[in-house]
Amino acid sequence: MSRVVVTGGAGRLGRSVVAVLAAAGHEVTSFDQGHVDGLPATQVSVDLIDPQATADAFAAVRPDSVVHLAAIAVPGALPDPEMFRVNTQLVWSVLEAALAAGAEKLLLASSPTVMGYGSPGGWEPKYLPLDEEHPTAPWNGYGTSKVAMEQIVQMAVRQHGSRMRFGTFRPCFVISPEEWLGGPTQQGHTLEERLADPSLAAVSLFNYIDARDAGEFVDAWLARANDVPNGSTFFVSAPDALYDGETADGIREHVPAAARAAERLTGTQAAFSSARAEALLGWRASRLWRDCLVRAGESS
Numbered sequence: 001m002s003r004v005v006v007t008g009g010a011g012r013l014g015r016s017v018v019a020v021l022a023a024a025g026h027e028v029t030s031f032d033q034g035h036v037d038g039l040p041a042t043q044v045s046v047d048l049i050d051p052q053a054t055a056d057a058f059a060a061v062r063p064d065s066v067v068h069l070a071a072i073a074v075p076g077a078l079p080d081p082e083m084f085r086v087n088t089q090l091v092w093s094v095l096e097a098a099l100a101a102g103a104e105k106l107l108l109a110s111s112p113t114v115m116g117y118g119s120p121g122g123w124e125p126k127y128l129p130l131d132e133e134h135p136t137a138p139w140n141g142y143g144t145s146k147v148a149m150e151q152i153v154q155m156a157v158r159q160h161g162s163r164m165r166f167g168t169f170r171p172c173f174v175i176s177p178e179e180w181l182g183g184p185t186q187q188g189h190t191l192e193e194r195l196a197d198p199s200l201a202a203v204s205l206f207n208y209i210d211a212r213d214a215g216e217f218v219d220a221w222l223a224r225a226n227d228v229p230n231g232s233t234f235f236v237s238a239p240d241a242l243y244d245g246e247t248a249d250g251i252r253e254h255v256p257a258a259a260r261a262a263e264r265l266t267g268t269q270a271a272f273s274s275a276r277a278e279a280l281l282g283w284r285a286s287r288l289w290r291d292c293l294v295r296a297g298e299s300s
């Protein structure tokens, strides 16, 4: 059994990550300002912006591995300078504290927004499906904080790669289990509303991932981190698009600038590829919206 700290363990993604890791036999501690009842983890209340408080919390637990999810997770929730400052400060606090506490692995949540879709200046993908080789082009404080995170990780690999394994992952639009049953998504609307009005999901090319699938990705990375290139980045996407039709048709209608690139997509294929995670970690998302969604009036 290994000791794992999950920062942001009380959040939308964190709750499922904690549940999957605990079920897999890890001893999980959540570091979060918030608290949720019934989480299968020791919950420690800490403001991770504070480097000393963060260092003290890590020193008390001495985890083998750290999964850093805590962030301001909604683009636009803060002005750009504040968003960038908070999210990057959280990365520095956790990196320094994890190193000082002797952790051996650190995985951090980046975001597909690093691609730059939705840019008011216009955005056209070089190709689809997007993979980890596609250039980044963030256009707001949130996406830029995630690119900075990925660069901080590359820096950490150069400094500390001989004694610690690092990774980043870009989870697509996270859907927690209760959202399949009609609970509000991160954007406030329900999944049925998101499907009924494709313009809501079109900006992010209809991407999504079930939070439990993302949790299983984290578990797979923890198991295989020593076998994959240090500092690897992974897209974590469902294999299909959150669109009720063929993906290329939805993109053609709602994201015209990406229409030409979308010609390479077949059927309901996602516009984001998780082929690297499948090849290197043996992970593939298994929960598809067509199987999971319970529409109003249906029983689960």
Ligand SMILES: NC(=O)c1ccc[n+]([C@@H]2O[C@H](COP(=O)([O-])OP(=O)(O)OC[C@H]3O[C@@H](n4cnc5c(N)ncnc54)[C@H](O)[C@@H]3O)[C@@H](O)[C@H]2O)c1
Binding pocket: 007, 008, 009, 010, 011, 012, 013, 014, 031, 032, 033, 034, 046, 047, 048, 049, 068, 069, 070, 071, 072, 073, 074, 090, 109, 110, 111, 112, 170, 171, 172, 173, 174, 175, 186
């Ligand atoms: N939800 C998505 O669709 C999505 C998509 C891509 C990437 N991500 C990334 O995944 C991670 C988790 O996202 P989420 O949707 O679960 O977000 P969330 O807001 O539901 O959870 C984030 C958690 O971090 C905690 N937190 C924030 N600041 C803190 C601080 N200073 N000290 C301690 N705890 C703090 C919050 O209390 C919260 O529980 C984030 O890094 C986010 O950027 C999320």
